[in-house]
Amino acid sequence: MSDPQAKAGTGLVIENLTLDYGSFRALDGVSLQAKPGELVVLLGANGAGKSSIFLTTSGIHKARGGSIRFGSQELVGRKPSQIVAGGLVLCPEGRKLFPQMSVLQNLNLGAYVHRGDKAGNQRMLDEVMALFPILKEKQHQPAGSLSGGQQQMVAIGRAMMGRPQALLLDEPSLGLAPLVVKQVFEVIQRINRSGTTVILAEQNAYAALKIADRAYVIENGRIVMEGDRESLLKNDEIRRAYIGA
Structure with missing residues (x-):
């Protein structure tokens, strides 16, 4: 990006x-x-x-x-x-996050189809964190504990992890x-x-x-x-x- x-x-x-x-x-x-x-x-x-x-x-x-x-x-x-x-990647209506999982775990799920490329996934994760700095701060918190706006950032970030x-x-x-x-x-x-x-x-x-x-x-x-x-x-x-x- x-x-x-x-x-x-x-x-x-x-x-x-x-x-x-x-x-x-x-x-x-x-x-x-x-x-x-x-x-x-x-x-x-x-x-x-x-x-x-x-x-x-x-x-x-x-x-x-x-x-x-x-x-x-x-x-x-x-x-x-x-x-x-x-x-082609969809960011769905309603976010569809896993609320009990951490922000980082939710983001990494977006890279599932690229799971064999750890280096590439880390680069994408760095770019997502640059897009949404608050997510880096909250990466280990449960996604369900975030505000609505922050959850939407996670949803968009997860989609971006799909490249x-x-x-x-x-x-x-x-x-x-x-x-x-x-x-x-x-x-x-x-x-x-x-x-x-x-x-x-x-x-x-x-x-x-x-x-x-x-x-x-x-x-x-x-x-x-x-x-x-x-x-x-x-x-x-x-x-x-x-x-x-």
Whole structure:
């Protein structure tokens, strides 16, 4: 992350993606892309389909149809561990930490697919601690004893330990105080500027759009609008629905 010559991350292309939960169609022909090195935002209300896109892309849910291409890889049908090893990593909504385990143990779990490369994992750990200095101070404390903002830092740090070329971030600002949200979004920008492609699902539309290159709006499992940062920030419909202006 600290390399100023870092290459742009790998791009992601989703085409006509469908996902069913029983008889309910959660995703209905979703198509979107994040070009290498972009920061792309998914906007939408609870239940719109943002998490479903991420869970399907990361192999946790099985697509009903469509294609998910990550660089030269087709991800549909791959196991989650294979997808992480290939460079696409999910930081899930709700953090999903192991609260009784230490901060350090939680972080090291993110490097599981690289467990044979101890030197590389230590380098990544050093970079994560540089991103979140408070975690170095609290590395031996149970993750569940940390504040909500600090737990979100652990969750992002754990994802970074997977060495992502593209990082999926699902609602990282959820439940956080405004000052902490600002800090988290600054870190997300740093990660992106280092060369990692970032796809960010957010309800905090204004904060997300301020750092985005482009954004998609999803409603009822369908993409209903897309555009660059400026056009969506100025869009009256988006402002009314998501920004409250």
